[in-house]
Amino acid sequence: MSLTDLMTMAKSNKMLQRQILSQLWEVHPDECFQCMRCTSGCTSLKLLELKPHEIVLLTNSGFVEELVSSDIIWTCASCLKCRERCPQKASPYNTIMALRNLAVEREAKVPEVYMKVVAQILETGLMQQVKMVTSREMQPLNRKKLGLPKIQCPDDKFKSSFMKALGG
Amino acid sequence: MKVAIYWGCEIPTAQYAYEMSIRQVFPHFDIRLVDLKGASCCGGPVRSINTSAAMYLSARNLALSSQTGIEDLLVPCNECHFMLSETKYRIDNDEKMREKIEKLLAEERLTYSSEVKIWHVIDLFHDLVKVDAVKAKVKRRFEGLKFMVHPGCQIIRPSEIGRVDHAERPIKLDALVEALGAETLDYSEKLDCCGAALLHSHKDAALSLAGSKLKAVQSYGVDGFVDSCPYCHMMYDAKQEEAATTVGGKLSLSVLYYTQLLGLALGVDQEKLGLHLNQSFNPNKLDARAKNILIPRGNLDDRL
Numbered sequence: 001m002s003l004t005d006l007m008t009m010a011k012s013n014k015m016l017q018r019q020i021l022s023q024l025w026e027v028h029p030d031e032c033f034q035c036m037r038c039t040s041g042c043t044s045l046k047l048l049e050l051k052p053h054e055i056v057l058l059t060n061s062g063f064v065e066e067l068v069s070s071d072i073i074w075t076c077a078s079c080l081k082c083r084e085r086c087p088q089k090a091s092p093y094n095t096i097m098a099l100r101n102l103a104v105e106r107e108a109k110v111p112e113v114y115m116k117v118v119a120q121i122l123e124t125g126l127m128q129q130v131k132m133v134t135s136r137e138m139q140p141l142n143r144k145k146l147g148l149p150k151i152q153c154p155d156d157k158f159k160s161s162f163m164k165a166l167g168g
Numbered sequence: 169m170k171v172a173i174y175w176g177c178e179i180p181t182a183q184y185a186y187e188m189s190i191r192q193v194f195p196h197f198d199i200r201l202v203d204l205k206g207a208s209c210c211g212g213p214v215r216s217i218n219t220s221a222a223m224y225l226s227a228r229n230l231a232l233s234s235q236t237g238i239e240d241l242l243v244p245c246n247e248c249h250f251m252l253s254e255t256k257y258r259i260d261n262d263e264k265m266r267e268k269i270e271k272l273l274a275e276e277r278l279t280y281s282s283e284v285k286i287w288h289v290i291d292l293f294h295d296l297v298k299v300d301a302v303k304a305k306v307k308r309r310f311e312g313l314k315f316m317v318h319p320g321c322q323i324i325r326p327s328e329i330g331r332v333d334h335a336e337r338p339i340k341l342d343a344l345v346e347a348l349g350a351e352t353l354d355y356s357e358k359l360d361c362c363g364a365a366l367l368h369s370h371k372d373a374a375l376s377l378a379g380s381k382l383k384a385v386q387s388y389g390v391d392g393f394v395d396s397c398p399y400c401h402m403m404y405d406a407k408q409e410e411a412a413t414t415v416g417g418k419l420s421l422s423v424l425y426y427t428q429l430l431g432l433a434l435g436v437d438q439e440k441l442g443l444h445l446n447q448s449f450n451p452n453k454l455d456a457r458a459k460n461i462l463i464p465r466g467n468l469d470d471r472l
Contacts, residue, residue: 023219025262043361047373074216074369077377079361080250080325084335091326100216110217113368117213121225125208126177133184135444146184146442148191154206158228161275162208165221 003061012062016102020064023098032056032090038082048075052082052092059095068103074111122162125154171287172238173201174229176248176398177209183398185442189427190244190289192436196305197297201242204232210248211255220268226255227269231278240296242287246397249288249332250322256286257329288323289396289427291332294340302347307435309349313391316353317341317426318381318404320397321361344426345394348433357384364399367407372414378403379411382419392422394429401425405448423448 003012021029036053044050050072058067067073076096083091104110117127130151132142143150171194179187194201207229211222230252233241243249259266260282273280293302319341323332333340336359342352363377382404385393395401403411405423412419424446431441443449 025258025265043363043377044366044373047376048366048370075366075373077361077363077374078247078365079321081321081359084325084327097215097219101219104217111369114213114216117209118217121209121214125206126181127209127213128177128181130180131182133182133445136447136449137444139444141184141445143180143184146188148180148184148187149203151180152203152205152207154208157276158206158208161228161272162221162225164275165224165272166218 003063005063005066008066010063010066013065014062016064016068017059017062019102020059020095020098023101024094027089027091027094029056029059029090029095031088032060032086033088035087037085037087038092041081041085043077043079043081044075048072050075052076052096055099056090056092056095059099064099064102067099068106069108071109073099073103118166122159125158126151169198169240170200170202170238171240171242171292172204172233172236173242173244174204174207174210174233174248174252176243176245178247178398178402179245183401185428185445186244186398186401186425188440188442189425189431189436192440193427193431193434196434197301199297202236202238204229204236207232210245210251212247212251215251220265222251223255223258223265224269224272226252227259227280228273228276228278230256230284231273231280233284234279234281239283240285240287240292242289242292244289244396245399246288246320246322247399249286253286253329253331256282256284288332290319290323290340290344293344293430299343299347302344302430306348306433308433310429310433311349313350314353314389315345315350315392315394315429316355316358316385316388316390317345318358318362318393318395318400320395320400321359323397341394341396341426345429348429350391353388353390355384355388357381362397362400362403364403367403374403375407375411376414378407379413379415379419382408382411382421383415383417386419386421390421392424392429394424394426396426405446408448421448422446 034053038052073096083093120127132140134140211225215222319338324338325335327335345352360381363374366374408419428441
């Protein structure tokens with residue numbers, strides 16, 4: 001049976017819901033009884049209006065399409081309080097990560113920084129380039145000047161394995 | 169003893185003070201750090217894109233660690249520590265994921281071993297070196313100084329995968345600061361998140377999270393704020409001035425890595441600990457009592 005949200009006329013989508021559930025391991029959103037412990041301690045609730053218990057409820061009701069195309073799944077600060085405090089092993093954190101993965105797969109709106117990081121890892125193995133820093137007295141300094149050893153980046157074989165990992 | 173060390177990305181590309189102070193303090197406890205060769209990102213930021221690719225990255229670094237023949241692996245970044253521990257827990261218990269990742273690792277002739285023991289700076293000192301041994305090495309005690317500590321989020325949660333300290337009442341970092349003769353105060357904002365994960369997508373919210381915690385800590389009148397994660401430190405130190413604009417008022421709180429504070433207590437030169445890189449650390453702002461202890465020979469003072 002497909003549900004209809006009478007506010008938006010959105011229909012639930014069982015196929016996408018199954019896709020989310022298949023990504024989760026030892027996490028059971030369907031056991032959530034909406035106690036809201038996750039939301040009451042959520043870092044992003046006050047500033048960004050993230051309500052983890054609603055994310056779990058919408059996932060359980062099959063409104064996955066709506067979540068995947070919403071900015072709200074990108075407001076999680078990954079503080080892991082919801083995962084720690086959930087009494088039902090329904091961890092909204094893991095559900096949010098699965099929703100983000102699905103958003104990428106479906107080419108929905110994804111904050112630019114995440115794609116940039118992947119491109120950078122493919123280039124050097126690390127998520128950002130080695131930075132020049134300044135001391136309090138505005139003296140520009142790098143690893144060499146600070147007496148730190150050179151970074152040994154992974155070789156090309158790593159790139160092809162990482163590409164495969166991203167593809168599968 | 170030898171301990172392998174995985175630096176991650178943020179420490180070796182930006183947070184040099186953490187790397188410098190770690191390299192300085194461990195030899196004092198007869199611990200030789202062995203850098204992993206060809207290490208990559210832990211996969212933390214990749215998790216949002218593709219969870220199994222992120223776990224492949226973590227597993228690869230764990231495999232590089234096993235390759236050194238050393239059982240103990242030090243991971244000083246909170247995010248890397250979480251990602252590596254989460255991956256280890258998953259592949260040790262989920263046959264399907266393990267097979268998938270082992271296949272990818274085989275292309276680089278790497279093998280994953282579940283024997284590796286993951287440490288953070290905090291539990292390595294607290295549980296392996298032991299607080300009393302830290303106490304015994306201290307040359308300069310911070311008697312009369314008050315600090316507040318920030319353990320961060322990802323090394324204390326979720327407890328099911330085995331974490332560094334208690335999820336709701338972490339006390340190990342406090343004990344380690346107290347081992348240096350200082351006092352630590354408990355505070356209600358202790359578990360608040362630094363906001364770093366939101367910095368590039370929701371900047372104002374991220375700065376506001378950092379700012380409100382700093383404002384609270386400052387209001388308790390402590391001599392300094394001690395952390396041990398490159399992301400938290402970046403938010404509280406380099407971004408402190410910017411964070412102040414989101415909460416109103418001025419912030420001037422000295423933020424230090426635990427390894428920097430420990431280094432000072434061991435008598436290590438300030439510049440070797442990268443203390444000149446801490447944007448928030450202003451010896452002139454500290455009261456006379458703190459100044460005498462934190463600035464050993466007055467040389468930094470002369471230059472300022």
